[in-house]
Amino acid sequence: MTSTRLEVWPLTAEAFAPFGRVIQKKGRRPEVINRGRTLKYAGLADIQADEQGGKPVVHLYCSQPVDFPFRVEIMECHPLGSQTFMPLHNRPFLVIVAPPGGEPVTGSIRCFITDGRQGVHLAKGVWHHSQLSLGEPADYLVIERDGAGDNTVERRLRQALTVEDLEPGAAQEA
Amino acid sequence: MTSTRLEVWPLTAEAFAPFGRVIQKKGRRPEVINRGRTLKYAGLADIQADEQGGKPVVHLYCSQPVDFPFRVEIMECHPLGSQTFMPLHNRPFLVIVAPPGGEPVTGSIRCFITDGRQGVHLAKGVWHHSQLSLGEPADYLVIERDGAGDNTVERRLRQALTVEDLEPGAAQEA
Numbered sequence: 001m002t003s004t005r006l007e008v009w010p011l012t013a014e015a016f017a018p019f020g021r022v023i024q025k026k027g028r029r030p031e032v033i034n035r036g037r038t039l040k041y042a043g044l045a046d047i048q049a050d051e052q053g054g055k056p057v058v059h060l061y062c063s064q065p066v067d068f069p070f071r072v073e074i075m076e077c078h079p080l081g082s083q084t085f086m087p088l089h090n091r092p093f094l095v096i097v098a099p100p101g102g103e104p105v106t107g108s109i110r111c112f113i114t115d116g117r118q119g120v121h122l123a124k125g126v127w128h129h130s131q132l133s134l135g136e137p138a139d140y141l142v143i144e145r146d147g148a149g150d151n152t153v154e155r156r157l158r159q160a161l162t163v164e165d166l167e168p169g170a171a172q173e174a
Numbered sequence: 175m176t177s178t179r180l181e182v183w184p185l186t187a188e189a190f191a192p193f194g195r196v197i198q199k200k201g202r203r204p205e206v207i208n209r210g211r212t213l214k215y216a217g218l219a220d221i222q223a224d225e226q227g228g229k230p231v232v233h234l235y236c237s238q239p240v241d242f243p244f245r246v247e248i249m250e251c252h253p254l255g256s257q258t259f260m261p262l263h264n265r266p267f268l269v270i271v272a273p274p275g276g277e278p279v280t281g282s283i284r285c286f287i288t289d290g291r292q293g294v295h296l297a298k299g300v301w302h303h304s305q306l307s308l309g310e311p312a313d314y315l316v317i318e319r320d321g322a323g324d325n326t327v328e329r330r331l332r333q334a335l336t337v338e339d340l341e342p343g344a345a346q347e348a
Contacts, residue, residue: 023315025234034304038237043320047221047230056221056230058258058295058317060199063212084232086315088262088291117262119315121232130208141197141260141293141315143232146217 004106006072006161008170011095011112011120019097019110019126021045023086023119045121047143048082054147061085061140063131068165072096072111075104075127076154081145085131086119088139090173094132094163100125106159113166116174127155134171178280180246180335182344185269185286185294193271193284193300195219197260197293219295221317222256228321235259235314237305242339246270246285249278249301250328255319259305260293262313264347268306268337274299280333287340290348301329308345 009015013022023044030039049056075098087093095112098104104127113134114120122128131140145151183189187196197218204213223230249272261267269286272278278301287308288294296302305314319325 023232023234025236030236034237038235038305040316041234041236043231044234045232046320047223047232047317049221049230050224056223056317057217058197058219058221060197060215060218061212062199062204062215063208086260086262088260131212142214143221143230143317146220 003071003160003162006109006111006163008111008113008163008166011114011118016112018099020123021121023121024117045084047084048124049145051080052147052149054081054145056143057146059142061131061142062137063133063140064137065133065135066094068163070163072109072129072157072161072163074154074156075129076152077125077127078144078151079125079153080149080151082121082124084119084121084143086141088141090116091135091138092116092171093134093138095120096129096132097122098127100127104155104157106157106161109161111163113170177245177334177336180283180285180337182285182287182337182340185288185292190286192273194297195295197295198291219258221258222298223319225254226321226323228255228319230317231320233316235305235316236311237307237314238311239307239309240268242337244337246303246331246335246337248328248330249303250326251299251301252318252325253299253327254323254325256296256298258293258295258317260315262315264290265309265312266290266345267308267312269294270303270306271296272301274301278329278331280331280335283335285337287344
């Protein structure tokens, strides 16, 4: 099986818009609540979970780091709900996604690296790779749909992609 | 206004059960997913948001630390949905709660300190104080209901309570 190189891009709200939302303070104006004691960056993601009677639930994931070069061979999507990943650590991680609908096509797959604080909210049906920590095992809070129905679809790519080793420092703590 | 002392207890799932859930790995057996690369601690909290057509949303809060001795004078509750706070840092924070229903009564108010990694999920209607960071301003991921209807009720306590300064080391990073 041949493999072509997948470039790694910095995660920004604009670049990620076709796939969902970046959970970050950047670019948002906070409300002041709790009698001046809290800044609230409101409405960073809408959890989608109610299709076919589903409900939103919270999990903790602890994910192993990737080894480079890393081959991207399988993508998955959740057609019945969104999925939100918030890092409980200060290190960047990789987010590999493709637009919802149809099949994940090699040319439409994007790889982003977070800035160490950003979380991601994947819209319903967005193709994505399973979680890709960098450097060491890392914890994430995950919000997703729980309920009846087949909410995970997996596809093997016709052509694998490879993420080469990152620039030195790219996986450092923010 | 007189004030009586409010004791601070370590946060445990058992002690917190009348108020909601502790979001932590402790005491949970993970599933292995993502072809062995991820441990999933599943179903740690059920988000309650659909009353009166509400939807779950995600916010970021940045909350100032408390000064001691700290007077507890006002409690609030959200009768239409749960509220989940996950720390995006490694320091303990305080969680002051009272059972749902009726008014927050001084004798029923409890103060817990987290272990630096724990999050909390407040069940619908549980009385609680606004967020109480320790030591320095701290970020939290918040999941709560958004939608029509009056989802915040505030009450001033008939008798204030005071949290005295913590034991040295209590507010340290986990």
